Amino acid sequence: MTSHQVQLLFLDLALILLLARGLGVLVVRVGQPPVIGEILAGILLGPTLFDGMVADTLFPMDVRPLLTGLADVGVALFMFIVGLELEHRALHGRRRATATAALGSTLVPFVFGVGLAFYLLRNHETDQPASFVVFMGLALSVTAFPVLARIISERGLGRSETGGLALATAALVDVVAWSALAGVQAVVGGAGGYWRVSLLIPFTAVLLAIRPLIRRVFMPGGKAQPLTPLRLTFILIGALLSSAATEAMGMHYIFGPFLFGVLLPREAIASLRDEICDRTGQITSVLLPVYFVVAGLKVDLRTVGMEGLVELGAIVLVAVGGKFCGTYAGARSQRLPARESATLAALMNTRGLTELVILGVGLQLGLLDGPLYSLMVVMALVTTAMTGPLLSLLDRRQGGPLSTRDGSEQPEGQAATARGAQSTA
Structure with a gap:
């Protein structure tokens, strides 16, 4: 690196953090999650x-490659936290x-x-229309689990049955989405990538095999131990090596740390999960704004004309309508009251950073061109921003917040999930 590159790198990092944090604070004052301000930055x-x-x-x-490298580390650790926060007992x-x-x-x-x-x-147009069609369906199906958990916590829905159901539903949707995205990437990679993707099976077996080792590290003698820097380093090494492994398999580096977080033995880290999420979240809170800027550098809305606005309207309409109608119908089919079903549907429309990660994969694979990527990023911003106002509208029409009328005790695992998500959303 030249001296000029070093100067610009540090200047860029300072500017990114200043603008992202500043806009994050501003949007919080109008009832929006900080991720909205960071995306805007x-x-x-x-x-x-x-x-x-x-x-x-x-x-x-x-x-830009230097910033991209920092952003990739931040996203990898973010995906590890997402996997770690998926509560099996939910x-x-x-x-x-x-x-x-x-x-x-x-x-x-x-x-x-x-x-x-x-x-x-x-x-x-794209060289792989079939993969593009599947990818678009997948991109409109995701829910941002960490942002959703933060919204649930901030609006006092954490102790409600609907809040717990939303967390569990989003967790399941996330697993399906990431698995499907891995399949899309395998197909786009061509025949030469199929055998490498098959290595995911032995890789998963290795992660399951080291679970006893993780238990011994975190519970020597069967007793829980504090989270020392050495134990945290052990976890971070596992997440980063998992990123390298799935990238080498021909998939994306985000799948490895996500799977590593999902497969960590819950009983071994139960008392430390919040602290692991908090400490790792302190790292991602610095690196994720870099990711937003790297993603923003690819968003160019200067050439969006009338046809682009029509496409944007169609994308937002399909994204909101499909998610809301599908979730509402699924909840009502299980005799969930109409008000709770509508609240669940509004919550599941949250997309946030999860959508940006998936869109980044689509852009990297060549499934999205620049203009469509830009429109999809705006869709992610709009659908996330509308969640809070939509919930407030439902509260006003139904006579008060849902949590005051459905104040059942929240399971311990779900409470931990909602608390941990606040460090990353």
Whole structure:
């Protein structure tokens, strides 16, 4: 690295953190999650404003790979936290309701997304139309689990039956989404990548085999131990090695740490999970804003004309309508009251950073072109921003917050999940 690159790197990091944190604080004051401000920061620093002069001056091409590397580390650790926060016990006592709501929340928007993909193919050609169609259905089916958990906690829904069901449903939707995305990447990778993807089976077996070792590290003699720097380093090494492993398999580096977090033995880290999430979240809180800016540098809204606005309207309409209708229908089929079903449907429309990660994979695979990627990022921003106002509207129409009328005791695992998510959302 030259001296000029070093100067720009540090200047860029300081500017990113300042703008992301500043906008995050501002949007919180209007009832939005901080991730909205951080996404806006990325778009504002991108080529959309001032004809790209800010982006070209502050983020020249020789510095962007350095920022991308930092962003990739942040996303990898973020995916580890997402996997770690998936609470297996959240499904207990509500398996059927969770499965049905998750099916509606995934299948209906997926079908709507497939239909939308055929419409978008007119102006956004790709060499792999079949993979593009599947990817679009998948991109409209996701829910941002960490952002959702934060919204549930901040609105006092954590102790409600609906809040617990939303967390469990989002967890299941996440597992399906990441698994399906891995399959899409395997197909796009071509025949030469299939054998490498098959290595996921022995890789999973290795993660399961080291579970006893993890138990001995965190519970020597069967007794829980404090989270020392050495134990935290052990966990982070596992997450980063898992990233390298899945990237080498021809999949994306995000799958490895997610799977590592999911397969960590829950009984060994039960008392330390919040602390692990908090400490790792302190790292991602610095690195994730870099990811938003790296993503924002690829968002260019300067050329969006009337046709682009029509496409954006169609994307938002399908994304919101498919997710809301599917989740609502799935919840109602299990005799969940209409008000609670509508609240669950509104919550599941949250997309946030999870959507940006998936869109980044689509852009990297060549399934999305620049203009469509930009429109999809705006969709992610809009659908996440509308969750809070939509919940407030439901509260006003139904006579008060849901949590005051459905104040059942929240299971311990779900409470931990909601608390831990606040460090990453």
